[in-house]
Amino acid sequence: MASLKQRYANGMNLKESDTTVNKLHLDNNQKATRSAETIFERILSPKTALSAWAIFVGFVAFFLLVAYGGHYTLPNPVVEEHNPVTGMPQISEANIRRIIGYLSEDIGLRVSGCRIKEIELIEEKAKIARARGAVDLPKIDTWVQVGDGSHQFDFMHEVVMKMYSNLTNIVVRLSCGPECDQNAVLLNAHYDTTLGSPGAVDDGLGVAVMMDILRVMSMSPAPKKNSVIFLFNGAEESFQDASHSFIVNHELKGSVRAVVNMEGSGSTGPEILYQANAQIMIDAYKKAPYPHGTVLANDLFATGIILSDTDFRIFRDHGNITGIDMAVYKNSYVYHTPLDVNENMESGLPQHMGENVLAIVNHVANQADLSKIPELVNDIVYFDFIGLFFVTYSIATATKIHIFLVVFAIVSLSIGASRPSIKSVLSIPVSFAAALAGPLTLATLFVTLGKPMQWFSHEWYPLMTFGPLSVACLLAVQYAVHDPKASSGANELSVFSGLQVFFTVVLGLTTYAGIASSFILAMFSFSLTAALVYNRTRVGTQKRVNGQVDQVEVNGVDFISYLVASTLPTTYFASVAYSLIDILVPLTGRLGPSTPVDHIVAGLVGLVSFLVCPPLLAFAHRFGRPVLLKLITALLVAQILLFLYTLVVLTPYDHMHPKRMFVQHLRNTTSGETAVFLAHADQGAIYDSYISRLEDMFGAKAVYKTSKEDKDDWNSVFPISEFIDSFVIDTTPYIRSQTTNKTIAESTAPLTDLIKNAPRLTTEDVSYDPTAGLRKMTLLCSFPDHIWTVITFDAQLKSWSLSSAPPSAERFHYVIRNAGGYGTDGWRLDLEYAAAGPEDKLRIEMISMETEGFDWRVEKERELEGTGEIAVMRKIVRAQPDFLALTYMSTVATVFNL
Known part of the structure; x- marks a missing residue:
């Protein structure tokens, strides 16, 4: 018994010992937890101004880095054409780049249609696979379409009438048979290039991605619901002629219900x-694995701010076809220049586009109901969140969400969580205005000092050039409105609440206006309201009236509330800001010398400074006016130093971020003039040293002409001519000095008299109706060895043979451009116009480009017979500085009275 009792006692002692040990462990864990909580609270409740600002800025920087990583990360390139595990075909960047190399390096400049041999190889592989028993592969049909036509193309407020002849499209269809052929999704990319560019991305990438998708889908099970049409179109750079030819004339046009357009x-x-x-x-x-898109881009494109256009417009306007338009846009410094080469394309980009488009097309081909043409709408909200996922909903749903957010904000006001004042609310738009005014003033100073566009050579330089002043200005407004009679916490909460009211009101206004991109404001409104409600639970104190709790009083802002207010909108808007900067900064290099690009970019920096983290305005009050004054002073000192650095050290251009210049050697057979026109497309420095060097080489002084003065001389690239000013150098002295023919050297006859095969306009079937006062004629144009003819005239047209009616019943200035495919050297046009009599002739100016003289690899242009090697363009190209990107051409102009 004793031993049992002892054992029992020992057991009890053990249990007590275990309990003691457990209690010790629990105490230690609680101490550790409290210690961790203390560290956490110290981090998120800093006591000194320096530590608080360091933590606040650190968190904002973290959000920016998260957004940066999600925004710019590309997938790893895939080498294998087949998945090594499943054996199924897959998108291969290596294969895409091989095709891009063939297009941009082996072929190079592509201004006319041709058969793409790669398609034939794909067809052959599919036939072999079928012969081996693969019975579920899609049926492959191909067409080579060669077409003529016309359409009206309005661009940059100018009306351009387009004619095209002998243009080539290559069309491939994959289907499961007749049951799939009634409805189709169209993939489109163009294989032609603009003048002087190898077109690796624009649009060799789109073509190569389509080729690889065609390879993958041709070796995969056939589409289940809808066929897939691949349109390799041969003329986009001439203002979307080949896509028009397809959607108006091709036999498959009636089956197309949706389009995926790829551009670069x-x-x-x-x-x-x-x-x-x-x-x-x-x-x-x-369904895209790497979504990157926002309705904000759609809204911006609709405003006309982005001066660009794609085949998407043609499919929408002429085919009533729904679809999506996708494009590579970052680093557009290389766009339409000789720098658009394979080696400058970022690794992972072809894989990104290929996998995205394949996933989209597979979904449409196998699951989408295209039995009816989907209604074209512009009331859809969509956006990706830093590439992680894609969100979409209707404007109607957005309206309901935004109404809820307005109610949420009102509730926060009613419970005292939000405590705005009239002054704090008004300080927000004033701060925004100040954030814009500071950079705009600085931009004016740069321009006045003759140093525009100093920030141009890198997308992020404007943030350095204008950013500190923008932040200092918005904080200066808060310094001015800080109430010294109230506590810092009260000032802080009042401005925090003012931000909530401001964004909620603007959200309501933009929602009422039906602006789809108002979802961004919804993020700010929601986050600020949620932060204020959370803040109430953290720092609110119960106020008793007659011994009972009457309300909760809030007189400050908890540090964590700033995280609640900033995490979502700052992270998201940072990704939007990256896109805006990536698009707009390089774009300023081609907006024309009269566009105030410094002010546009300065305004963009002001917008970003204000929206990237609006709670900064409230946080600025946290430690009172003295600390805020020190911060503003530090920002102004930094701005002065950066201003001097930008002014003295930075240069706008370098080899990879060049200044664009258009060069034209124009020979006017009517006036006899031969001259070089050197046009620049931005406000940056002209680099007089280059012009002076050319003056010395050609033995003539340059004359400067604005776009208004020399508009007609640049009709070859109309309406781009609206955005360029020119230096004009007479090349006649140089040509005469170079000739070995003494008769020509000593003659005063125009050198243009020696041009052979100059473009000509003639007429036939000319008649006059005196009763109606109308003169009719058929214009016949011949242009051997030339392309892209443009005619201009002023007339009151009654009718013509183009597919669309004349754009005006009154006298009008007409510009008609013709694009011809390979081997085309003529066109015809019937006209009927109001005339005073049978001899009231039509004055027509025609200009056209020579087929030689615009390829970046060709060192020759058309010679004047007997003059020896004049090599005007060769001289210009060899003399160009490294920071210039030249687009050059040789043209012939003539005035006809017919």
Whole structure:
């Protein structure tokens, strides 16, 4: 018994010992927890101004880095054409780049149609696979379309009438048979290039991605619901002629229900979804593994701010087709220049575009209901969140969400969580205005000092050039409105609440206006309201009236509330800001010398400074006016130093971020003049040393002409001519000095008299109706050895043979451009116009480009017979500085009275 009792006692002692040990462990854990909580609270409740600002800025920087990583990360390139595990075909960047290399390096400049041999190889592989028993592969049909036509193309407020002849499209269809052929999704990319560019991205990338998708899908099970049409179109750079030819004339046009258009205007970063017009296609885009798109881009494109256009417009306007428009946009410094080469394309970009488009097309081909043409709409909200996922909903849903957010904000006001004042609310838009005014003033100073566009050579330089002053100005407003009679916490809460009211009111206004991109404001409104409600639980104190709790009083802002207010909107808007900067900064290099690009970019920096983290305005009050004054002073000192650095050290251009110049050797057979026109497309420095060097080489002084003065001389690139000013150098002295023919050297006859095969206009079937006062004629144009003829005239047209009616019943200035495919050297046009009599002739000016003289690899241009080697363009190209990107051409102009 004793031993049992002892054992029992020992057991009890053990249990007590265990309990003691457990209690010790618990105490230690609680101490550790309290210690961790203390550290955490110290981090998120800093007591000194320096530590608080360091932590606040650190968190904002963290959000920016998160957004940066999600925004710019590209997938790893895939080498194998087949998945090594499943054996199924897959998108291969190596294969895409091989095709791009063939297009941009082996072929190079591509201004006319040709058969793409790669398609024939794909067809052959599919036949071999079928012969081996692969019975579920898609049926492949091909067409080579050669077409003529016309259409009206309005661009930059100018009306351009387009004619085209002998243009080539290559069309491939994959289907499961007749049951799939009634409805189709169209993939489109163009294989032609603009003058002087190898077109690796624009649009060799789109073509190569389509080729690889065609390879993958041709070796995969056939589409289940809808066929897939691949349109390799041969003329986009001439203002979307080949896409028009397809959607108006091709036998498959009636089956197309949706389009996926692929374009390129940069060379790095992910491609963006920047136009969409139907829910069914936006839902398809949700299947993309790497989504990158926002309705904000759609809204910006609709404003005309982005001076660009794609085949998407043609399919929408002439085919009533829904779809999505995707383009590479980052680093558009290389766009339409000789720098658009394979080696400048970022690794992972072809893989990104290829996998995205394949996923979209597979979804549409196998699951989407295209039995009816989807309704074209512009009332859809869509956006990706830093590339992680894609969100889409209707404007109607957005309206309901935004109404809820307004109610949420009102509730926060009613419970005392939000405590704005009239002064704090008004200080927000004033701060925004100040954030804009500071950089705009600085931009004026740069321009006045003759140093425009000093920030141009890198996308982020404007943030350095204008950013500190912008932040200092918005904080200066808060310094001015800080109430010294109230506590810092009260000032802080009042401005925090003012931010909530401001963003909620603006959200309501933009929602009422039906602006789809108002979802960004919704993020700010929601986050600020949620932060204020959370803040109430953290720092609110119960106020008793007659012994009972009457309300909760809030007189400050908890540090964590700033995280609640900033995490979502700052992270998201940072990714938006990256896109805006990537698009707009390089774009300023081609907006024309009269566009105030310094002020545009300065305004962009002001917008970013204000929106990237609005709670900064409230946080500025946390430690009172003295600390805020020190911060403003530090920012102003930094701005002065950066201003001097930008002014003295930075240069606007370098080899990879060049200044664009258009060079034209124009020979006017009517006036006899031969001259070089050197046009620049931005406000940056002209570099007089280069012009002076050319003056010395050609033995003539340059004359400066604005776009208004020399508009007609640049009709070859109309309407781009609206955005360029020129230096004009007479080349006649140089040509005469170079000739070995003494008769020509000593003659005063125009050198243009020696031009052979100059473009000509003639007429036939000319008649006059005196009763109606109308003169009719048929214009016949011949242009051997030339391309892209443009005619201009003023007339009151009654009718013509173009497919669309004359754009005006009154006298009008007409510009008609013709694009011809390979081997085309003529066109005809019937006209009927108001005339005073049978001899009231039509004055027509015609200009056209020579087929030689614009390829970046060709060192010759058309010679004047007997003059020896004049090599005007060769001289210009060899003399160009490294920071210039030249687009050059040789043209012939003539005035006809017919």
